[in-house]
Amino acid sequence: MPPSPPVPSAPLHPGAWWLWSLSLGIAATRTTNPLLLALLITTSAYVVATCRRPTPWSRSYAAFAKLALAVLLVRLLFAITLGSPIPGTHVLVTLPELPLPDWAQGIRLGGRVTAESLVFALYDGLKLATLLICVGAANALANPHRLLKSLPGALYELGVAVVVALTFAPHLIADVQRLRSARRLRGRPDTGIRGLLQVGLPVLEGALERSVALAAAMDARGYGRTAEVPPGVRRTTTALTLGGLLGVCAGTYGLLTAEGGTYGIPVLLAGLTAALAGLRLGGRRTPRTRYRPDRWDVRSFLVAGSGAAVAAAMFLAGATDPAALHPGVVPLVAPTLPLLPAAAVLLGLLPAFLAPTPKEPSS
Numbered sequence: 515m516p517p518s519p520p521v522p523s524a525p526l527h528p529g530a531w532w533l534w535s536l537s538l539g540i541a542a543t544r545t546t547n548p549l550l551l552a553l554l555i556t557t558s559a560y561v562v563a564t565c566r567r568p569t570p571w572s573r574s575y576a577a578f579a580k581l582a583l584a585v586l587l588v589r590l591l592f593a594i595t596l597g598s599p600i601p602g603t604h605v606l607v608t609l610p611e612l613p614l615p616d617w618a619q620g621i622r623l624g625g626r627v628t629a630e631s632l633v634f635a636l637y638d639g640l641k642l643a644t645l646l647i648c649v650g651a652a653n654a655l656a657n658p659h660r661l662l663k664s665l666p667g668a669l670y671e672l673g674v675a676v677v678v679a680l681t682f683a684p685h686l687i688a689d690v691q692r693l694r695s696a697r698r699l700r701g702r703p704d705t706g707i708r709g710l711l712q713v714g715l716p717v718l719e720g721a722l723e724r725s726v727a728l729a730a731a732m733d734a735r736g737y738g739r740t741a742e743v744p745p746g747v748r749r750t751t752t753a754l755t756l757g758g759l760l761g762v763c764a765g766t767y768g769l770l771t772a773e774g775g776t777y778g779i780p781v782l783l784a785g786l787t788a789a790l791a792g793l794r795l796g797g798r799r800t801p802r803t804r805y806r807p808d809r810w811d812v813r814s815f816l817v818a819g820s821g822a823a824v825a826a827a828m829f830l831a832g833a834t835d836p837a838a839l840h841p842g843v844v845p846l847v848a849p850t851l852p853l854l855p856a857a858a859v860l861l862g863l864l865p866a867f868l869a870p871t872p873k874e875p876s877s
Contacts (some may be wrong), residue, residue, distance in 0.1 A: 528656035530814035535652035537821030578650020582643035589639030602628025754792030761785020827858030
């Protein structure tokens with residue numbers, strides 16, 4: 515009797531993937547050490563390769579990686595052509611410098627390109643590239659439809675609008691490809707101005723028909739219905755939500771700057787608490803039910819906690835040994851790998867062992 519195929523494990527809560535990825539991104543904003551940033555990129559890439567499932571959105575990680583590479587190259591190009599405020603003595607090349615008017619003081623085109631300015635631009639661009647790759651990991655691992663189902667009632671209509679807007683482009687591209695193939699089979703031109711017009715009109719007509727059908731389906735399912743809420747509750751909800759979002763913005767700014775390290779975490783926590791309370795009250799206006807809602811199990815908490823541990827360890831390392839997280843460029847020194855932050859980044863590999871992609875049973 516052949517052995518029965520293994521039962522695939524239930525997927526993790528999509529919010530756990532987003533918390534894990536955003537925590538790695540926050541850790542990336544606290545350092546310019548290229549060795550730590552490369553370790554963060556490797557960690558996210560390994561988890562994506564191990565845990566992502568064969569879904570359409572799982573292919574977005576490659577697109578984010580290409581975008582991150584483009585950002586890094588653009589940052590280096592700006593440092594070469596527009597110069598850098600970082601002084602340096604190791605001149606690599608001297609480009610022809612274009613004269614600029616007096617009102618453009620502080621900006622130059624061309625001139626000396628030093629090794630210090632290029633290394634500074636490389637560190638700065640690599641930090642932003644790592645943040646983009648971490649966001650790409652969340653897009654590749656989290657199911658957007660399940661994430662929409664897990665949104666609070668106050669954000670459900672906004673989430674539906676975002677999902678509908680994001681799915682518009684794939685439908686549009688599919689319509690264009692289908693119509694161009696049909697025109698080629700009939701021997702009609704599908705390029706040039708004439709072909710574009712004869713393809714664009716049916717595509718526009720199909721988009722309008724799809725929009726009308728979607729609106730009728732959403733209206734039949736009660737989309738947009740609201741419940742009676744007292745005016746005091748509405749005003750309290752608005753105040754808590756707006757105040758909480760302002761607190762989150764101020765706290766995030768404090769965490770990303772060296773001057774706001776003392777007030778960043780308390781303001782961020784207060785803003786999150788107020789915003790969650792406002793969303794909880796706002797959900798009363800949108801009564802809806804969930805079919806088989808996603809639950810936060812032990813694995814989801816461990817995945818989210820592993821990312822939070824990486825971010826917390828990076829904050830602690832920045833407070834105790836900031837020089838290890840920010841290697842100097844003037845004078846130019848080789849970066850070293852601090853052991854404690856590197857070991858903390860390795861905690862981000864925990865999802866690869868908690869939620870691996872189930873293998874196909876061998877025949």
